[in-house]
Amino acid sequence: xxxxxxxxxxxxxxxxxxxxxxxxxxxxxxxxxxxxxxxxxxxxxxxxxxxxxxxxxxxxxxxxxxxxxxxxxxxxxxxxxxxxxxxxxxxxxxxxxxxxxxxxxxxxxxxxxxxxxxxxxxxxxxxxxxxxxxxxxxxxxxxxxxxxxxxxxxxxxxxxxxxxxxxxxxxxxxxxxxxxxxxxxxxxxxxxxxxxxxxxxxxxxxxxxxxxxxxxxxxxxxxxxxxxxxxxxxxxxxxxxxxxxxxxxxxxxxxxxxxxxxxxxxxxxxxxxxxxxxxxxxxxxxxxxxxxxxxxxxxxxxxxxxxxxxxxxxxxxxxxxxxxxxxxxxxxxxxxxxxxxxxxxxxxxxxxxxxxxxxxxxxxxxxxxxxxxxxxxxxxxxxxxxxxxxxxxxxxxxxxxxxxxxxxxxxxxxxxxxxxxxxxxxxxxxxxxxxxxxxxxxxxxx
Amino acid sequence: xxxxxxxxxxxxxxxxxxxxxxxxxxxxxxxxxxxxxxxxxxxxxxxxxxxxxxxxxxxxxxxxxxxxxxxxxxxxxxxxxxxxxxxxxxxxxxxxxxxxxxxxxxxxxxxxxxxxxxxxxxxxxxxxxxxxxxxxxxxxxxxxxxxxxxxxxxxxxxxxxxxxxxxxxxxxxxxxxxxxxxxxxxxxxxxxxxxxxxxxxxxxxxxxxxxxxxxxxxxxxxxxxxxxxxxxxxxxxxxxxxxxxxxxxxxxxxxxxxxxxxxxxxxxxxxxxxxxxxxxxxxxxxxxxxxxxxxxxxxxxxxxxxxxxxxxxxxxxxxxxxxxxxxxxxxxxxxxxxxxxxxxxxxxxxxxxxxxxxxxxxxxxxxxxxxxxxxxxxxxxxxxxxxxxxxxxxxxxxxxxxxxxxxxxxxxxxxxxxxxxxxxxxxxxxxxxxxxxxxxxxxxxx
Numbered sequence: 035x036x037x038x039x040x041x042x043x044x045x046x047x048x049x050x051x052x053x054x055x056x057x058x059x060x061x062x063x064x065x066x067x068x069x070x071x072x073x074x075x076x077x078x079x080x081x082x083x084x085x086x087x088x089x090x091x092x093x094x095x096x097x098x099x100x101x102x103x104x105x106x107x108x109x110x111x112x113x114x115x116x117x118x119x120x121x122x123x124x125x126x127x128x129x130x131x132x133x134x135x136x137x138x139x140x141x142x143x144x145x146x147x148x149x150x151x152x153x154x155x156x157x158x159x160x161x162x163x164x165x166x167x168x169x170x171x172x173x174x175x176x177x178x179x180x181x182x183x184x185x186x187x188x189x190x191x192x193x194x195x196x197x198x199x200x201x202x203x204x205x206x207x208x209x210x211x212x213x214x215x216x217x218x219x220x221x222x223x224x225x226x227x228x229x230x231x232x233x234x235x236x237x238x239x240x241x242x243x244x245x246x247x248x249x250x251x252x253x254x255x256x257x258x259x260x261x262x263x264x265x266x267x268x269x270x271x272x273x274x275x276x277x278x279x280x281x282x283x284x285x286x287x288x289x290x291x292x293x294x295x296x297x298x299x300x301x302x303x304x305x306x307x308x309x310x311x312x313x314x315x316x317x318x319x320x321x322x323x324x325x326x327x328x329x330x331x332x333x334x335x336x337x338x339x340x341x342x343x344x345x346x347x348x349x350x351x352x353x354x355x356x357x358x359x360x361x362x363x364x365x366x367x368x369x370x371x372x373x374x375x376x377x378x379x380x381x382x383x384x385x386x387x388x389x390x391x392x393x394x395x396x397x398x399x400x401x402x403x404x405x406x407x408x409x410x411x412x413x414x415x416x417x418x419x420x421x422x423x424x425x426x427x428x429x430x431x432x433x434x435x436x437x438x439x440x441x442x443x444x445x446x447x448x449x450x451x452x453x454x455x456x457x458x459x460x461x462x463x464x465x466x467x468x469x470x471x472x473x474x475x476x477x478x479x480x
Numbered sequence: 481x482x483x484x485x486x487x488x489x490x491x492x493x494x495x496x497x498x499x500x501x502x503x504x505x506x507x508x509x510x511x512x513x514x515x516x517x518x519x520x521x522x523x524x525x526x527x528x529x530x531x532x533x534x535x536x537x538x539x540x541x542x543x544x545x546x547x548x549x550x551x552x553x554x555x556x557x558x559x560x561x562x563x564x565x566x567x568x569x570x571x572x573x574x575x576x577x578x579x580x581x582x583x584x585x586x587x588x589x590x591x592x593x594x595x596x597x598x599x600x601x602x603x604x605x606x607x608x609x610x611x612x613x614x615x616x617x618x619x620x621x622x623x624x625x626x627x628x629x630x631x632x633x634x635x636x637x638x639x640x641x642x643x644x645x646x647x648x649x650x651x652x653x654x655x656x657x658x659x660x661x662x663x664x665x666x667x668x669x670x671x672x673x674x675x676x677x678x679x680x681x682x683x684x685x686x687x688x689x690x691x692x693x694x695x696x697x698x699x700x701x702x703x704x705x706x707x708x709x710x711x712x713x714x715x716x717x718x719x720x721x722x723x724x725x726x727x728x729x730x731x732x733x734x735x736x737x738x739x740x741x742x743x744x745x746x747x748x749x750x751x752x753x754x755x756x757x758x759x760x761x762x763x764x765x766x767x768x769x770x771x772x773x774x775x776x777x778x779x780x781x782x783x784x785x786x787x788x789x790x791x792x793x794x795x796x797x798x799x800x801x802x803x804x805x806x807x808x809x810x811x812x813x814x815x816x817x818x819x820x821x822x823x824x825x826x827x828x829x830x831x832x833x834x835x836x837x838x839x840x841x842x843x844x845x846x847x848x849x850x851x852x853x854x855x856x857x858x859x860x861x862x863x864x865x866x867x868x869x870x871x872x873x874x875x876x877x878x879x880x881x882x883x884x885x886x887x888x889x890x891x892x893x894x895x896x897x898x899x900x901x902x903x904x905x906x907x908x909x910x911x912x913x914x915x916x917x918x919x920x921x922x923x924x925x926x
Contacts (some may be wrong), residue, residue: 039529040575043559046525048572050579051586054521070851072828072858072878075500079492079605080526080591083485084549096548102595103530103543103560111595113489114549126494129486133496135825135875137861140497145526149548149557159525174861176840379581382518394622405516412518415583415620429581432518 045152046159047362052473053369055376057161057361059475060192061143064163064359067188068141073165076140078122080147081113086125096149115147119164120316120356124345127168127352136170137177143361155332155363163188164338166356168345173353175288178320178340179295182304185322185336185357186296193374193477194364195327197335200262200307202321203289204339206272207258207311209282214254216247220315222255227311229259259309266293268306288319318342322357326364335364377474378431383466384411384448385427386436391417396438400446403461404436409471411436427451433470436461491598492605493808498919499815501822503607503807505921506638507589510609510805513634514587519611522586524568526593527559532571542595561593565610566762566802570791573614573798582616583623589807601778601809609634610784612802614791619799621734624766624786625741628750631768631782631803632742639820639923640810641773643781644748646708648756648767649735650785652718653704655728660700662693666761668701673757675705705755712739714752734765762787768803772810781810823920824877829912830857830894831873832882837863842884846892849907850882855917857882873897879916882907 042048049057065075087097097114105111116122119142127138143163152158165184167177182199189197207226208219216222225240232240234256241252254275261271269286289306296304312321321339329335338357345352368374384404386397397413404411412432414423420437427435428451436459437447448464449456488494495503511521533543543560551557562568565588573584589609598604611630613623628645635643653672654665662668671686678686680702687698700721707717715732735752742750758767767785775781784803791798814820830850832843843859850857858878860869866883873881874897882905883893894910895902 039531040571042575043525043527043529046527048525048576049523050576051520051522054523057523058521069827070854070856072826072831072856074497074826075504076497077495077500077503079489079494080593081489081492081605083489085485096550098546098557099549100544100561101547101556103534103545104595110547111544115546125486129488130496135872139858147526149550159527176861180859180861380518380520381515385518408516410516410518412585413626415622415626426581 045150045157047157047366049365049369052376052379053365055381055473056369056374056475057365059376060361060365061161061163063191064188064361065141065143067191068165068184071139071165071184073139073141076123076126076142077144078116078119078126078142080115080145082116082122082125084110084112084114087114087117087121089121098147098149117148118146118314119144119162119358120166120314120341120344120354123164123166123356124168124341124352124354127354128345128347131170131347131352137167137173138169139165139167141165155329155367157362157366160360160362163359163361164356166354168352168354171351171353173340173342173355175291177355178288179292181320181338181355181357182292182296182322185324185338185359186299186303188357188359189324189336192364193475194368195329195373196302197324197326198302199304199322199324199336200310201289201292201304202306202308202310203285203319204311204317204321205281205285205319206289206308207285209279209285210258210272210275210277211255213277213279213282214251216251216255218246222247223311226255226259226309227313229309262305262307262309264293264301264305266290266297268293268308272308285319292320312337312339316341316344320355326367329367332367333363335360335367371478373478375476375478377470377476378433380412380430380432381410381473382412382430382432383409383471384434384436385423385432386411386413386438387420387423388414388417389438389440393438393440396440400436400438400461404464407462407465409466424449424451431473434466491596491603493603493812495811495815498822498825499811501827501919502815502820502921503811505822506807506811507607507609509637510634510807511587511589513637514611514630517585517611517630519585519587522569522572522588523590524562524565524572524588526561526591528562528568528571530556530558530560533560533563533567535567544593544595563594564592564760565590565608565804566612566760566787566790566800569610569612569802570614570787570798570800573800574791574793577616577793577798583613583619584615585611585613587611601775601813603808603812606806606808609805609807610802612800614798614800617797617799619786619788619801621737623801624734625738627766627784627801627803628738628742628768631770631784631805632745632749634803634805635770635782638810639921640814641775641819642748643770643772645750645768645770645782646753646756647735647738647750648752648754649731649765650757650763650767651727651731651765652735652754653731653757655725655731656704656718656721656723657701659723659725659728660697662697662701664692668693669757672701672705672755673759675755708751708753708755710739710747710749710751712736712743714739714754718754731765738766758783758785762790764788766801772813775813778813779809781806781813817924819924821922821924823916823922824879826858826876826878827856827919828858828876828878829855829917830880830882831869831878832857832859832884833866833869834860834863835884835886839884839886842886846882846884846907850910853908853911855912870895870897877919880912 319340324336342353765786770782788799
C-alpha cells in the first residue's frame with residue numbers, strides 16, 4: 035500500500051496550537067466588538083448552488099465544486115463551496131426574511147474557499163470575519179459611516195500593526211468613466227483594479243487595446259486613480275479634473291460624508307484612495323480596502339463595501355453594506371515574522387504530578403478542586419521521576435507543578451516554575467498569579 | 481436568466497440568529513470545559529488527500545471530492561472534505577510531531593461533511609466538538625477513564641436533556657468472536673453494528689448468509705450483544721457465557737477499570753452496553769456512544785473511542801483516544817421541539833433612539849459611551865416616530881431604549897421595555913439589570 039500523503043498542502047494553512055490560541059484570541063476580540071454594536075451571529079452552510087455563486091459574475095474566483103466520491107455517474111452535486119460570506123449572507127436574508135427584523139445586522143466568522151493559485155498571503159482556504167447590515171428596500175447612507183467606524187474599532191482592538199482603511203466609491207468611478215464617454219464601465223473597472231499588479235503602463239496598454247479607449251480617456255482614468263488623501267481637499271481635486279455626471283456627484287457626496295465624519299480620527303486611519311476598485315462585481319457604492327503597515331505590497335487585509343442590488347425578493351430590494359477582516363492573511367503574514375505568539379503552549383495553569391499509581395485518585399481530586407475554581411489543570415498520566423514531569427510542564431509553558439500530599443509529603447506543595455520556589459498550598463484556597471491564570475497573546479516588538 | 485435557487489438544501493442545516501446564539505453558547509461551554517482540562521485548541525484544514533481519507537476503510541462515509549469549476553480537464557483535485565476530525569487530527573500529529581509535546585491533548589470544534597442520505601438528525605454538513613489525546617508509542621489505559629469523565633463533565637455542563645454514555649470495548653468483541661471460532665471479525669462487527677437498525681432477525685440472517693457463521697456462532701454474538709448495565713456484574717455475565725480469549729480478557733479488564741472508576745456517578749450516567757460497535761474502522765479498544773433522554777431512537781449524540789493504530793511515524797506508533805460531541809445533531813433535535821432558545825434575538829442591551837438627523841452625533845456619542853463600558857448598544861438608523869423605534873427594539877428583544885437629551889428633553893432618559901418605566905439616566909454611570917446585560921440561553925420545560 036502506498037504511503038498516505040501526510041505533508042502540508044499549499045494554500046491550506048494550518049497553525050500550531052500556540053498559533054491557534056492567537057487566532058482564537060483575535061476571533062474572540064472581533065466577535066466581542068461586533069456584538070457590542072448589536073450585530074447578531076450568523077453562520078451559513080459552506081455550500082451554495084452553483085447558480086447562486088456564479089450569479090454575480092464572480093468568474094475569477096475559482097469556485098470548488100463538490101462531487102460525492104461514490105456518485106454513480108461521476109456527476110457534480112451542483113453545489114460549490116462559498117468563496118466569500120457576502121453572497122451566502124444575501125441569500126440567507128432573502129430566504130429567512132420573514133424571521134428577521136430590518137435593518138438586519140449580522141456578523142459571520144467562517145472559512146471560505148477559492149481555488150486560486152496560492153502565493154504569499156493568498157490561500158485556498160481561509161477565515162473571513164464579516165459584519166454586514168441589510169435593509170428592506172432602503173439603507174440610509176449613514177451606514178457607510180457606521181461601517182467605517184466599526185471596521186476602525188475592530189482593527190484598533192487587534193494586537194497587529196496599524197491598518198489604514200482606504201475608501202473609494204464605485205459611483206465616482208462609474209460616473210467619472212461615463213463623463214469621459216467610456217461605454218464599457220465593467221471592463222474599465224476590471225482593468226483599473228489591476229493597477230497595483232501591472233502598473234500604470236500595463237493599465238494604459240490594456241485600456242487602449244483594440245482601440246476601445248482613446249488615449250485621452252485612458253489618461254483621464256489614470257488621473258482619477260492617482261488621487262488620494264485623508265482631507266476633504268481630495269474632493270476638490272477630483273472636481274478640478276473638470277468632469278460632471280449625476281452618479282459622480284452622488285458618489286462624491288457619499289465619500290464626503292465619510293471623510294467629514296472620520297476627520298477627528300488620527301491621520302492616516304481613514305484615507306480616500308481613488309484607485310481602490312475591488313474585484314467583486316456586486317459593489318455599487320462605497321468600497322473599502324485596508325493595508326497593514328509594513329505589509330503594503332501584500333494586498334488588503336480587510337475589505338468591503340456597499341451592494342445595493344445583490345439580493346431582492348419579488349419587488350423588494352435588499353441593499354446592504356459590509357466589511358470583512360481577512361484574519362488568515364493577517365495571521366499568516368505575522369506568524370511568518372514571529373510577530374505574534376501565545377505566552378504558552380497550553381491553556382493549563384497547573385500540572386498535578388503523579389507520585390505513584392496508588393495515589394492517582396488523590397492527584398485527580400486535587401485537579402478537580404482546582405478546575406471547579408476555574409483554574410485549568412491537568413494530571414500527569416504516569417508516575418515518572420519528578421524531573422521528567424516538570425520537564426513536560428516546562429515544555430508546554432505550564433507555570434505551576436502541584437505535588438499532592440502523601441507519603442513523606444505532609445501537605446500539598448506547589449512549585450512556581452518561573453521562580454523555582456516551592457511552598458505549601460491548599461487546593462481549596464490557593465490561587466495562581468492572576469497574570470498567568472490564562473495564556474496571553476504576546477506581540478514581538480519589531 | 482433563471483431565478484437562482486434560494487431555498488434550503490436538505491442535509492445542510494442553517495440556524496436563525498437566536499438559534500446560532502444558542503449554538504455559540506454551547507460551543508463556548510464545551511471549549512471552556514476542554515480548556516479547563518488542559519486541552520489545546522487545534523483546527524485542521526477542511527480537506528485531506530483522498531488516500532488519507534480512504535486509508536482506514538471508511539468506505540461508507542460518502543466523501544465529497546473537490547474539483548475546481550474552471551479546471552481545464554474536469555480533473556478532481558485529489559482532495560476531499562474530511563468526514564470526521566479524528567483522521568485529520570492523526571495526520572496533523574504525525575506531520576507536526578516535532579513541534580508537539582506528548583502526550584498531546586487537543587480539542588477541535590469544526591464542521592465535517594458526509595454525503596449520506598439526509599434524514600432526521602443526520603446531516604451532510606455538521607459540527608463536531610472533539611477532544612483527543614495522542615501518545616508517543618504508549619498511552620496508558622488510564623486515559624480511557626479520563627476521557628469518560630471528561631465527556632461526562634462536558635455533557636453535564638450543557639443545558640440539554642440527560643445523556644447516557646454507553647461504553648463497550650472492541651477487544652471484548654474481537655476476542656469473543658474469535659473464541660466463538662469466527663474468522664472474519666470486521667465483517668461480523670459491521671453486521672452487529674446494524675442491530676438497532678435491522679433488528680435481531682436481520683442481524684441473524686446477515687450473519688448466517690452463505691453459511692459464513694453457524695447458527696451457534698450467530699446466537700453467541702447475539703447473547704453478547706444483549707448484555708448491558710452499569711454495575712460490575714456485567715463483567716461476570718459476559719464471563720458466564722463461557723468463552724475465553726486473551727483479547728477478551730484484556731478488553732474486560734479495561735472495561736472494568738472504567739466501570740469501577742465511574743461507579744460513584746449517579747445511576748445511568750455511564751453504562752456498559754455490549755452492542756455498541758461504532759461504524760468507523762479505526763477503533764481498537766474502548767468505544768463510546770451517548771444517547772439523549774427522549775431521543776434514544778435517533779442515534780448517538782456523542783461518540784468516540786480508542787485508536788491505537790490510526791497513525792504512526794516510522795517505527796513510532798501514535799496511539800490515541802478521543803470523544804466527539806455531535807453538536808449539530810443535538811441542536812437540530814432540540815430546536816425542532818422548541819426546547820432551547822435565546823432570551824432575545826440580539827446581543828444589544830440598549831437601542832439609542834434617533835430624534836432628528838441633526839442630533840445623530842449626540843445619539844452616536846451616547847452609544848459609544850455605553851459600549852466603552854461593556855454595554856452592547858445600537859443606534860436606530862433614521863428618525864422615525866418613537867413608537868416605530870420602540871417596535872424595532874421590541875421585535876429584537878432589546879430591553880432598553882435610550883432617549884438622548886436635547887430639544888424639550890432636559891436630560892437623557894432610558895425606558896425599560898419590560899416595565900415600560902422611563903427615568904433620567906447618565907450614560908457614564910447608568911447600568912442595566914445584570915440579568916439582561918447579555919442574552920441568556922433558555923431551556924423550555926417539557
